[in-house]
Amino acid sequence: MTHLGTLGTGNHFIELCLDEADAVWVMLHSGSRGVGNRIGSYFIELAKNDMRTWHVSLPDQNLAYLAEGTSHFDDYVEAVDWAQRFARLNREQMMRATLAALEAELGDFTVDAHAVNCHHNYVAKETHFGEEVFVTRKGAVRAGLGDLGIIPGSMGTRSYIVRGKGNPDSFCSCSHGAGRAMSRTEAKRRFSLDDHAAATAGIECRKDADVIDETPMAYKDIDAVMAAQADLVDIVHTLRQVVCVKG
Numbered sequence: 001m002t003h004l005g006t007l008g009t010g011n012h013f014i015e016l017c018l019d020e021a022d023a024v025w026v027m028l029h030s031g032s033r034g035v036g037n038r039i040g041s042y043f044i045e046l047a048k049n050d051m052r053t054w055h056v057s058l059p060d061q062n063l064a065y066l067a068e069g070t071s072h073f074d075d076y077v078e079a080v081d082w083a084q085r086f087a088r089l090n091r092e093q094m095m096r097a098t099l100a101a102l103e104a105e106l107g108d109f110t111v112d113a114h115a116v117n118c119h120h121n122y123v124a125k126e127t128h129f130g131e132e133v134f135v136t137r138k139g140a141v142r143a144g145l146g147d148l149g150i151i152p153g154s155m156g157t158r159s160y161i162v163r164g165k166g167n168p169d170s171f172c173s174c175s176h177g178a179g180r181a182m183s184r185t186e187a188k189r190r191f192s193l194d195d196h197a198a199a200t201a202g203i204e205c206r207k208d209a210d211v212i213d214e215t216p217m218a219y220k221d222i223d224a225v226m227a228a229q230a231d232l233v234d235i236v237h238t239l240r241q242v243v244c245v246k247g
Helices: 034-053 071-106 184-190 193-199 209-214 222-228
Strands: 013-018 024-029 122-128 131-137 140-142 148-151 158-164 173-175 233-246
Touching: 024 071, 024 233, 034 071, 071 122, 131 140, 140 148, 148 173, 148 222, 148 233, 158 222, 184 209, 193 209
Parallel strands: none
Antiparallel strands: 013 024, 013 233, 122 131, 140 173, 148 158, 158 233
16 A cells, blocks of 8 residues: 555656657656565465475476466466556556646646556466467567557666567567666676766756666667667657656
8 A cells, every 4th residue: 555656766767758859758667566576476485385295396496387277376367467457556646646746837738648558577368379378578568569668778868669560479579678787786886976977967867876776877778779679669759868766
């Protein structure tokens, strides 16, 4: 209850962006908050226990799985679905709050009713190559034919609104974002506050030591990432940040 409508930390953000026509976009990234992690940890331990109970020999215990048709499997699918619905509601609550804050500051303005929403790090039951399967997209979003998606860069680079091409070889998926180029620890070791300030010049955002691990240089080149997945998505809008709020 206390997490609903909250942003969280790490790479979660709320941004004001401008597109190629200087239209304003509100973009935010957050998930199921702590509850999704707790659900995952709980069922991972159940899976490991199941492997021991069934005397299943694995080269690594982290390969433990829940067998389809068992109560643990069904409970996990139900819990994951709940977490994904919670995550979506969480984002909707924050979007409403952000628009209300803007209206309080700027007065009445017109809002385009069309919103782009996409999960990442999630499980979905889909049909691929003629079979019904469970697809886990980790650091990825759905990019089915015509699907609109969001691919964020970093605090100081571009982000993209894309339309999926439905490439079957990717299971109709594309990357969720630029992806980290280094660990948070390495980013804190390598970059200074001056480096971060220079990389985020012209953007209203935090420029303190606690966000060095989120500095743009800690992420891969978003342009290279987009070029590498040109067969997965078409770019619809290119966004640049003007305000970035980190948790």
